[in-house]
Amino acid sequence: MSDATAKAGSAAGPAFATAERLPDDVALWLVRHGETEWSASGRHTGRTDIALTADGEKQARALRPMLSEFGPALVLSSPRRRALHTAELAGLQVDEIVDDLAEWDYGSYEGRTSNEIRAERPGWSLWRDGVPPGEGAETIEQVSARADRVLTRACRALADRPVVLFAHGHISRVLGARWIGLPAASGANLLLGTAAPSLLSTQYGEPVIAHWNLPNPASREGIAP
Numbered sequence: 001m002s003d004a005t006a007k008a009g010s011a012a013g014p015a016f017a018t019a020e021r022l023p024d025d026v027a028l029w030l031v032r033h034g035e036t037e038w039s040a041s042g043r044h045t046g047r048t049d050i051a052l053t054a055d056g057e058k059q060a061r062a063l064r065p066m067l068s069e070f071g072p073a074l075v076l077s078s079p080r081r082r083a084l085h086t087a088e089l090a091g092l093q094v095d096e097i098v099d100d101l102a103e104w105d106y107g108s109y110e111g112r113t114s115n116e117i118r119a120e121r122p123g124w125s126l127w128r129d130g131v132p133p134g135e136g137a138e139t140i141e142q143v144s145a146r147a148d149r150v151l152t153r154a155c156r157a158l159a160d161r162p163v164v165l166f167a168h169g170h171i172s173r174v175l176g177a178r179w180i181g182l183p184a185a186s187g188a189n190l191l192l193g194t195a196a197p198s199l200l201s202t203q204y205g206e207p208v209i210a211h212w213n214l215p216n217p218a219s220r221e222g223i224a225p
Contacts (some may be wrong), residue, residue, distance in 0.1 A: 007181075012027070027070070027162035028154055028200040030172045031090070034059040036225075039169070044126075046106045047136065049080050053108070056082070061088035064216035067092055072075065073161035074154065078102045083166040086195060092164060100146040101210040101212040102167035107137025121160045126170070127188035140174075144184035147174045176200065179207045183221035193219070 007190030026110045038045040052060065067090050070077070076102040077083050077094040087094050109117060118124045132135045153165045173187030179200045192198065192213050201210040 017076045018084040022155060022158055022202050022205075024204065026158040026202050028074040028151075028158060029072075029164045030069075030175055030200065031063065031066075031086065031166050031194050032169055032172050032196055033078075033080070033086040033162060033166065034089075036082055038111070039194055040205045042112070042115075043111050044106045044109050045168075046110050048110060050082060052082055052085055055093075056194065057085070057089055059216045059218045060086040062216055063090040063195060063197065065161055065217075067164065070162050072164045074162070075166070076101060076150070076154070078165040078168060080168070083168065087164075092166075096167070098150060100150045100153075101165060101171060102146075104143050104170045104174075105136045105138040107131045107133070107135040108140065111136075124187065125183045133201060137166075137185045140184050143174055143197050144178065145172045145173060147171065147178045147184065150175060151179060172198070176209060180209055181207065195219075 034052045036045065036050045036052055036056055038048070038050055038142050040053065041101060043107050046091070063086075072092065075087065075092050075095050076098045077087050077096075079097045079099060080102060083101070084097070103124075114124070114126075121129070127140070129176055130140055150165065154165065165172075167175070170187065172182045173190045176190045176198060177184055177186040190212060192214065195216040195218070196213045197211075197216075198213060199211040201208050
């Protein structure tokens with residue numbers, strides 16, 4: 001990119017783009033919430049407002065030493081309490097609750113595991129096949145549009161200091177894909193564990209993933225799965 005303007009896109013779909021000129025080495029941290037009972041059992045958790053488990057709380061607290069190393073310019077969070085509680089336990093004050101950071105709405109697949117869905121739809125993939133319409137269900141295009149809005153919002157503050165986003169597994173994977181110019185469906189290739197931080201950055205004017213799915217300190221110590 002010759003003008004060092006941060007943008008992303010691919011032949012597979014429209015680009016995320018922002019008019020903000022970003023310096024190299026900006027720091028946009030993505031933090032998935034800590035473990036919940038549903039995340040531990042593989043159940044799709046979109047709009048259901050479920051609490052962290054005791055292990056999830058330990059995971060969130062374990063992020064505090066790392067996140068305390070910098071004073072973020074902006075901290076944004078999903079409205080779900082599992083994300084808000086993770087931010088609180090990690091020692092950061094949320095500046096703004098952003099609906100666009102909520103998890104993918106799975107509609108009638110809410111609370112179901114992938115294996116249960118595949119028993120009815122062999123070979124099913126959320127990223128390729130999506131979820132049935134109705135009951136608030138979102139298409140991947142809708143989730144992608146939300147991710148682009150979040151990235152645009154974050155870029156306005158990134159030139160000053162780091163920005164931290166507290167969110168969920170699938171929306172965070174979409175955010176990662178969109179940042180580096182891939183379609184939302186490429187989030188399928190970005191595995192992300194609970195309370196696992198990731199760092200989006202820039203180099204030579206290009207959006208890059210500096211770190212992805214960093215092991216949570218509590219998980220490394222065997223405190224949480």
